[in-house]
Amino acid sequence: MNLEAPQAVLTHTSEVETPFDVIHPLARTAPVVFASPHSGRDYPASFVGASRLDPVALRRSEDAFVDELYETAPHHGAPLLRAHFPRAYADPNREPWELDPEMFSDPLPEWINTKSARVRAGLGTVAKVVTDGEEIYKGKITFAEAERRIETCYKPYHARLRGLLDETFAAFGTYVLIDCHSMPSIGGPMDRDPGLGRVDMVLGDANGSSCAPYVTHLAQRALEDMGYRVVLNTPYAGGFTTRNYGRPQDHRHALQIEVNRALYMDERTILRTEGFSELSRDLGVLIETLARVDVARLKT
Numbered sequence: 001m002n003l004e005a006p007q008a009v010l011t012h013t014s015e016v017e018t019p020f021d022v023i024h025p026l027a028r029t030a031p032v033v034f035a036s037p038h039s040g041r042d043y044p045a046s047f048v049g050a051s052r053l054d055p056v057a058l059r060r061s062e063d064a065f066v067d068e069l070y071e072t073a074p075h076h077g078a079p080l081l082r083a084h085f086p087r088a089y090a091d092p093n094r095e096p097w098e099l100d101p102e103m104f105s106d107p108l109p110e111w112i113n114t115k116s117a118r119v120r121a122g123l124g125t126v127a128k129v130v131t132d133g134e135e136i137y138k139g140k141i142t143f144a145e146a147e148r149r150i151e152t153c154y155k156p157y158h159a160r161l162r163g164l165l166d167e168t169f170a171a172f173g174t175y176v177l178i179d180c181h182s183m184p185s186i187g188g189p190m191d192r193d194p195g196l197g198r199v200d201m202v203l204g205d206a207n208g209s210s211c212a213p214y215v216t217h218l219a220q221r222a223l224e225d226m227g228y229r230v231v232l233n234t235p236y237a238g239g240f241t242t243r244n245y246g247r248p249q250d251h252r253h254a255l256q257i258e259v260n261r262a263l264y265m266d267e268r269t270i271l272r273t274e275g276f277s278e279l280s281r282d283l284g285v286l287i288e289t290l291a292r293v294d295v296a297r298l299k300t
Helices: 045-050 055-061 143-172 213-225 240-245 275-291
Strands: 011-013 020-023 032-036 042-044 080-083 175-183 201-204 230-232 252-260
Touching (some): 042 045, 143 175, 213 230, 240 252
Parallel strands (some): 032 175, 175 252
16 A cells, blocks of 8 residues: 555756755764665756656666665764755765766766676666666766766765764764665666575675674674564675775774565565554663664674
8 A cells, every 4th residue: 555646756956956864863872874865856947858768667766665674774873865856866885976877978087996796787876777777867967967966966975974973982982873775676787696585684894894794793683683584795785985984993884784675565666564663662672782783893
């Protein structure tokens, strides 16, 4: 049963005027920062007009409603950073300059990363396709357009994320970044598991290199105790954010959490289902558990 209007619509804006916001706790009592980089739904009219996709198809890359699933984080002493720009417009879980030269009408500078696995899949910093493999644009775009998106959306988002992490580290001598995502219930053509059904949750710690095992196992145990099927690092071990900000040897930890979309939404229409409330409550338990993380153990 859908709990919304009968069709998913885009929020149209002239441009992305506010690329993100932060919901702050009344008091910072937890060494944890939650970030939702892919749930943005402010679609600039110029971007929509340049796309060959209908509104629902254009949202296929969006981690719809994930920011809402984690909205209780500030109640437990941790800030929540929420991107407003959509992932298909600019993806903050990539390096800043991963771009596919075939997308552009003009040559790219030599220093651009044009050969990463994500670029080859069409899912660079400015994506060529949505996650089901459908091409986004009617024609080619200019490098100046990609540069503008990176300068006005991507870079400000990461500057604020770094600021939140630095503030947390200054207060606690450590931090845990929880990068909040959702995943299709079946692997898509651009994934490592095409056509295969997925578990409820995937925890990505870059195969043990982005956070202490204590953190990963704390999250895994909490989720499994609530009855969820959880695997580690397959098919998602963590993206740029996890690998860039997770340095456990320096007491800086980062964990990516992927939630199966079938638990809370209709993937065809991009609408919440009745499962949304239950999942939201359970993730509230996870948030509370992570907020009580043992600071001393994060520093060992």
